[in-house]
Amino acid sequence: MTPLEARARRWGGAFGRTGLLMFFVSFLAFPFYWMLITTFKTTQDLHDITNNPYLFNDPPTLHHLVVLFEDTQYLQWLANTGLVGLAVVAITLLLALPAGYALARMTGAWAQTLGVAIFLTYLVPPTILFVPFSRIIAALGLQDSLWSLVLVYPSFTVPFCSWLLMGFFKAIPRDLEEAAMVDGLSRLGAFLKVVMPISLAGVLTAVIFTFTLVTQEFVYGVTFITSSASYTVSVGVPTFLVRGDVYFWGSMMGACLIASVPIAIVYNLFVDRFVAGFTVGAGK
Numbered sequence: 001m002t003p004l005e006a007r008a009r010r011w012g013g014a015f016g017r018t019g020l021l022m023f024f025v026s027f028l029a030f031p032f033y034w035m036l037i038t039t040f041k042t043t044q045d046l047h048d049i050t051n052n053p054y055l056f057n058d059p060p061t062l063h064h065l066v067v068l069f070e071d072t073q074y075l076q077w078l079a080n081t082g083l084v085g086l087a088v089v090a091i092t093l094l095l096a097l098p099a100g101y102a103l104a105r106m107t108g109a110w111a112q113t114l115g116v117a118i119f120l121t122y123l124v125p126p127t128i129l130f131v132p133f134s135r136i137i138a139a140l141g142l143q144d145s146l147w148s149l150v151l152v153y154p155s156f157t158v159p160f161c162s163w164l165l166m167g168f169f170k171a172i173p174r175d176l177e178e179a180a181m182v183d184g185l186s187r188l189g190a191f192l193k194v195v196m197p198i199s200l201a202g203v204l205t206a207v208i209f210t211f212t213l214v215t216q217e218f219v220y221g222v223t224f225i226t227s228s229a230s231y232t233v234s235v236g237v238p239t240f241l242v243r244g245d246v247y248f249w250g251s252m253m254g255a256c257l258i259a260s261v262p263i264a265i266v267y268n269l270f271v272d273r274f275v276a277g278f279t280v281g282a283g284k
Helices: 003-040 043-047 063-070 074-105 109-122 126-140 146-152 154-170 174-182 187-198 200-216 219-224 233-240 249-269 271-283
Strands: none
Touching: 003 063, 003 249, 043 249, 063 074, 063 249, 074 109, 074 146, 074 154, 074 200, 074 233, 074 249, 109 154, 126 146, 126 154, 126 219, 146 154, 146 219, 154 200, 174 187, 187 200, 200 233, 200 249, 219 233, 233 249
16 A cells, blocks of 8 residues: 555545544534524524524524523422432432342342342333322322422332442452451441442442433423422423413523533533443443
8 A cells, every 4th residue: 555545544534533423423412502592593583484493593582581580480490300309319329229239249040030120110101100109199298299209209210220230230349349358347348448439430320310310200290299389390391381382492492401401511521430330230
């Protein structure tokens, strides 16, 4: 191969990789661009089918954000979502960490079967469970309370996170714990001081998954919460910004953009650990 051909091949490979990367970046970033441009477009610009939907045909406006913050309780919904999300994350970790570790260290034929059985409970549709959950919530007197969501949401976050963490804990050699226990640590001490620091990627994966699931859940939120002041974002936005056949697209996109950007930032900051948690947990 001549030097000219080698250089052409290198340049071709570089352009190919750059083009492929730009395609995927554009594909993944497009929803955020669409939400951003829709948030600041005028209503006339949005509804005029002769206009270019990807550009501002009229000067940008803040009207949709004014409607979102002044005509709805959006800030309260954000606070409710954050409160429920943090509480559910804490409960999920409190239950899923010991469950996943116990399943990973169990021996015998029942260990894998029990792990699969726990994961299968995550696959039960919420539409089947919300009726019995409604009876439980009514019996406890938690109707129209955020605590009803804190009680119900772990029913589908704990099974999945237990299965995920089980796979991750299996990837950690038992020899590390045994060596720590030989040095004088108890089983709990070895778990806290040896296993947990190594398992931060898996724990972070469980945290991100749990919080994301809470922010987008709709069925239980609309079933157990009736007052607008107690809504979460996933319930309040479609309830108040869709009135009959009228969709407040600008305000809806603004609400979705504000709620999704923090989660997207967290994903990007910890993407390496997040991917490691899923791949190790699934591969082992």
